[in-house]
Amino acid sequence: MVMRLRTFVSVAATAALLAGCGGNGNFANDTDASTERLREQGLLRDPNRETIFDLFGDNADPSTTVEVNAYLWQASQEILDFMPLEAADPFTGILAFGYATPPGGSQAYRATVYVTDPALEARSLRVALQGRGGTAVSRATARQVEDAILTRARQLRVADGRL
Numbered sequence: 001m002v003m004r005l006r007t008f009v010s011v012a013a014t015a016a017l018l019a020g021c022g023g024n025g026n027f028a029n030d031t032d033a034s035t036e037r038l039r040e041q042g043l044l045r046d047p048n049r050e051t052i053f054d055l056f057g058d059n060a061d062p063s064t065t066v067e068v069n070a071y072l073w074q075a076s077q078e079i080l081d082f083m084p085l086e087a088a089d090p091f092t093g094i095l096a097f098g099y100a101t102p103p104g105g106s107q108a109y110r111a112t113v114y115v116t117d118p119a120l121e122a123r124s125l126r127v128a129l130q131g132r133g134g135t136a137v138s139r140a141t142a143r144q145v146e147d148a149i150l151t152r153a154r155q156l157r158v159a160d161g162r163l
Contacts, residue, residue: 068093068115068118069117069119069153071160072124072150073090073093079148079149080097080145083097083099083111084097085098094113094115095112095115108132109131109137110130110132112128113125113126120157126146128142129142
């Protein structure tokens with residue numbers, strides 16, 4: 001009997017809480033306003049996408065590809081091979097390396113490499129370096145790493161014979 005009473009009280013309390021969440025009855029308007037806010041903030045790209053399940057539909061344009069320069073990608077891994085590779089995403093062109101001390105160096109760095117374009121050019125590559133403890137690394141040091149990656153990428157291209 002006590003168990004039934006507890007169950008009844010718990011169901012009644014839940015029903016009362018849910019009834020209090022009714023709002024003003026303009027759920028559709030609230031949803032439209034929130035969707036519009038997401039579009040304005042750039043968080044919702046496709047205006048027809050409304051739920052998470054829409055992400056799994058086959059709506060994407062099959063001719064759209066993400067292109068990353070393979071020579072820059074390979075050269076980045078070769079030049080920074082002394083660092084542990086923590087994450088690599090070829091779809092966005094990001095390589096994240098963990099802390100390591102370069103050969104002949106005294107300070108440990110970590111690096112994030114952004115390959116942003118299919119062209120084998122300096123504008124297609126960005127390297128962000130950070131010292132241990134969040135210490136700043138000079139832009140000149142990051143530029144030297146970028147130059148080394150670009151030089152190695154050009155060597156790989158020449159070796160591949162696609163001039």
